[in-house]
Amino acid sequence: MNHDLGSIAAALVAKGKGILAADETVPTLTKRFDALKIQSTEESRRTYREMLFASVGAAEFISGVIMHDETIRQKSSSGVSFAQLLSDQGILPGIKVDTGAKPLAGSFDEKITEGLDGLRDRLSEYRSMGARFAKWRAVIRIADNLPSAACVSANAHALGRYAALCQEQHLVPIVEPEVLMDGSHTIARCEEVTGVVLHAVFRALFEQRVVLECMLLKPNMVIAGEECSPPDKVKEVAVATLRCLRQHVPAAVPGIVFLSGGQDDLVATAHLNAINRLPGPNPWKISFSYGRALQDPALKAWHGRDENLQLGQQALYHRARCNGAASLGAYTD
């Protein structure tokens, strides 16, 4: 079993490839559609996802796609399940399995990600539908007295429990502890908090006996809050991010795939590229698992119109290709 999961984890970070996160919940995708005045219906969301998943050539740079529950149950216009449509192109189907970040009792404005109840059965069903890996996102907010120790440990514990269940059910867990960019904190504060969070997460993974060789980490980059000015320099983000990861991510983990977290798409590519250009060697592959930074240009190009489907696909292909190059430190703008 472990050998199988190890090969899937390795395939997700194969040379020059990364992951497309297309697992927005219905309310989140509706918000993105609303901003462009695109009507959000089950069918318009299906059409959008089909556009992304059927982008010709993108499989050269995309190893896996993370879907949402609604999407993994949908089919392409020719009647093939989305999991099959992806597998047919050599792309691994993945699934978001947490049920969202809810207010953490006893804390001020912090969240705990839920979804452990009944998770074993849901994982088993998703695997039978073709999923080969899963994702669970925890969110940590930085403010004057935050994050609290309670928020960090509760979220780390849940990530450990989730990852252990995934491996039991033959799915590779992507462990995503996201330190948010919201706020005016400095890059140094982000580095400090990211370090504390990663330390807690790997302790919880160890306690829950998660096999590190058979998982991927999906962290934030170390970056100042979006209200902090002036913005960080690309090199500064790369150096702080790699330093923090080297201090806290065990060498047994095969890959680190960043979330984009609200970074502009070009900036997210430049950061990934700069990290991969720093002197190595690194024990893990470093690539992307971007949502907005891969999808935004495609969503804008499509704009909800059938006649723009090809433009949307070209936009996704282009960003996937740029990020594939950045995963090798070979991106030139």
Ligand code: 13P
């Ligand atoms: P973003 O890259 O838009 O942050 O999304 C990644 C993701 O999967 C969030 O859970």
